[in-house]
Amino acid sequence: MIVIGEKINATRKSIAEALENRDADTIIATAKSQADAGADYLDVNGGDPHAGKEAENIAWLIELVQSNTDLPVAVDTADADAARQGLELADKKPILNSISLESERLKPLLPVAREHECMVIALLMSDDGPPKAVDDRLASTEQLIGKLTDAGKEVGEILVDPCLFPAASDPDSVRKCLDAVAAIRDKWPEVHISLGFSNVSHGLPKRHNVNLAFLAQAIFMGADAGIVDPTSPGTMATIYAAEALAGRDEFCMNYVTAAREGKLD
């Protein structure tokens, strides 16, 4: 499982304030706690591109993450200049988060993906809007894999994000999304499938119950990457358990080792 820590994101109030005040301690603490919890990448989001400081914010965040953890970053932006700057500052192979089939995102960002050695999150949004079923998700996956491999990426450098909607808003949307995960996994065994996991519980009480149950289900259906809060209780333990149950951890050795190392407490 590729665990992308979600917490350094300017849509969160504490991070917006830390960016505003150039409060390095808050960013460093948020980076270290996610690294200690088991993140493989740290997402860095520098806020609204229209506010004018996004590229500068991302550069500041990446420098702090890289000088205080050993983790690579996921450069989280829809702005080509901010993306380019972020990817160039990365010491270790980063993730570009994200391109999609939406013209205004694809046109500026595909060349950025081409020019840099990076992984790419490919969000299944198009000019027709968000996906609704399994078939349209499969068609968009095929198109995005085509465009990205034409741009020089390997299939294994792509993380398809099938667009998850809140369970409370549409009773069938979770099943459609996870049926699409299974269909994508079946058709492209090498592609990574990533979800913005916490979106599923939007609008519901006691969200952690829904988040952890969904994490277990999505991993079983074929997701192998995700934007999550690894410091949230139960998250890493659920990931280890779900991978063992999904048959991706032979004789549960990773799970048992994680338990022995105190990672499941």
Place this chain on the structure above:
Amino acid sequence: MIVIGEKINATRKSIAEALENRDADTIIATAKSQADAGADYLDVNGGDPHAGKEAENIAWLIELVQSNTDLPVAVDTADADAARQGLELADKKPILNSISLESERLKPLLPVAREHECMVIALLMSDDGPPKAVDDRLASTEQLIGKLTDAGKEVGEILVDPCLFPAASDPDSVRKCLDAVAAIRDKWPEVHISLGFSNVSHGLPKRHNVNLAFLAQAIFMGADAGIVDPTSPGTMATIYAAEALAGRDEFCMNYVTAAREGKLD
């Protein structure tokens, strides 16, 4: 979800001792705690038939459960006399736990199932041993549904148990079992599918992580019944969350109501 509370079982040391000493308080407390936690049925297992007291034990347990809770019982025995006595004592429509295709179990217990108004757990074991894959589970389901409907049961009175093996013993066994769950659900929409959930984590540390992740996965794949410990932290919350995610709780109303009533704490 049909929640069958598993704790009144003579294979547990505290229950064996309570049976030995006719310690009603322990049984009543175990019954009430499971009822309060949200069980729909309480399993009653009176111990080894070869010890000679099984029928008497089951009768004593059923009387205690029925006089201290409003719940129906699941009569858990392989012995026809104990089963017959238990089903006759039941005030509310009980579950017979369980018949299978094993000759020594099927022959004596099928007439008992025929003679009583009850639900029946149909365990997919046969004289060839435990099931190994999806196809043999489908074939055994078809045979058992045939025998039970010939004996007068409705498909909706049958709870198929596809036999779950510990994840630690065979890396692929969980997926085979849950693929069978999905195939059975697809072919017989009205049948219930029940699992002995805690078996999956046998031999692993920090078992609750594995139990809860598996519960979420199995419900998503189509299980709608199970023998569980409803008092174990997270179990009922995971059931509510997983059913909402599986599309079996329109607009998550049961989940939201359970949260409001404090059932997810």
